[in-house]
Amino acid sequence: MTMSTPTAALAGRTVSRVGYGAAQLERLSDRRDDAVALLRRAVELGVDHVDTAEFYGFGFANAVIREALRPEDGVLVATKVGAEPDPGGRVPLRIAQRPEQLRAGVEDNLRSLGVDRLAVVNLRRLDTGPGMRPEGDQVVDLDDQLAVLTALRDEGKIGAIGLSSVTPDVLRRALPAGIACVQNAYSLVSRDGEDMLRLCLDEGIAWVPFFPLGGAFPGLPKVTEEPAVHAVAASMGVTASQVGLAWLLHHAPNVLLIPGTADPAHLEANMAVGEITFDTAALAALDAVESRSSEVLLG
Template sequence: MDSTTFRIGGDLAVSRLGFGAMRLPTEPGADREQSIAVVRRAVELGVTLIDTAFLYGGGANEQLLTEALYPYPDDLLITTKVGVAQTGPEGEWRLDGRPEVLRDQVEQALRRLRMDRIELLQLHRVDPEVPVADQLGTLRELRDAGKVGRIGLSEVSAAELARARESVEIVSVQNRYGVVDREHEPVLAACAAAGIAFLPWRPLGAAVAPGAASGDTAEVAAIADELGATAAQVALAWLLHRSPVILPIPGTARPDHLEENVAAAELRLAPAHRERLERLAAPAPSRPGGSH
């Protein structure tokens, strides 16, 4: 196994540089057609890990991937997430880890994705109103029934990960993380120690924010200029170098950005560049925002 691939759970080989499908427009029209073209191009470029979720359009994102890629290449992993539903008092989205909701979302995902088994299913968030044992127990039952191959978590602390691993095997964690956003460094360390895949969402983050004027952003831009690369490529190259368990999943709806992101796998950072990037870190917020 070379440095461009990783075996999730010890056996499921994927490209370390994946693709996050959240940003893809799914409404009928020209934007949807471009979304289909972008995700097909990602696979042509060698991407074998694509991340989606029920939350992304209530399954519309999963349907888009099916339209674009089915029948799937043998080496392609589409991983999806469950545990967020439109079950709030006014029909709004909220965390919902009730066993019946998780089971229903998995059944729906299997139908939409036209799969017999979801090889990697991730719990989108731990629902604080449902016992964790019930949430993980439901996922374990789905795995034992053959509807799920492996189980992952998202937005968990190192302590939550440790507790979860006491009741079920966890093969992946999807937390927000990037060169200037390292709140979840302890989680990455725990994953690295256990050989668990770490999928940073929002892997570019503030490092390439338009108009950002922080010293960290300026340093990433300066290194990019020195290498004849883009800030996004530097941020992704740093992640790939940071730990062999890191599988970045940058997302885009633009073909040019996709090509740029994939090319980051070939960018080599000199030791001096890596040292400068290691010194960067944004102040940690209390809890992450966004709706990945």
């Protein structure tokens, strides 16, 4: 059974506005069969775009995607470059922004996903939002990065280019290269990317919020801690998380969600948000929730 969800454009495709983010698959790293079954269930529920990265679970997520997805499923797989695994580090990632690292990241994703072409590759620039910031030789000019990504696109290894953790100025500079989507931290309680969302809408670019419920790092506000969210959820018989996700879909037509989970019941709840509608009073109450910054840095 597939769930009825609205659609939007991504990289020349029409996709369901509720997809799946593969970052949490690593929670099933000792239960690979369960991970494969979860992804198969996602496809059954109507997921037709999946977000991943080679560094999710140190390659585990990509391996599961390769095993679980079939060509006839027609699932668009978007991946990202700009960081690489660092298993021994305090944060298990290190920044990898140099052009040769971006090319190596694309090759790694091609190999682990078992494909000849990546439908979408997002460049995680780390200019804004929570997380790390580039330093030293990892501070790389955008033009140099776009040059290698467009070369890879010309070679047929990339279908479309996206950006992640970028500012409006960076997006404007990148527009001539052709940008399919932008992934920035954004949620009901952290709407500092509003100008960027509107720029994407004007340019026909998909807006793919990560941390769509906030709270992924200590210090970030959480959607599920907002009294107004709980009040709306109680009145509608849904969860606070579902309200937070559904608000994003209602906020702008170019929003694509990629919520992640390792739990089948949670997966079904996430997919159901496409069917949630708000009345005027509920939407006004949610829109009135205070927005706080998502600029939390890790070092």
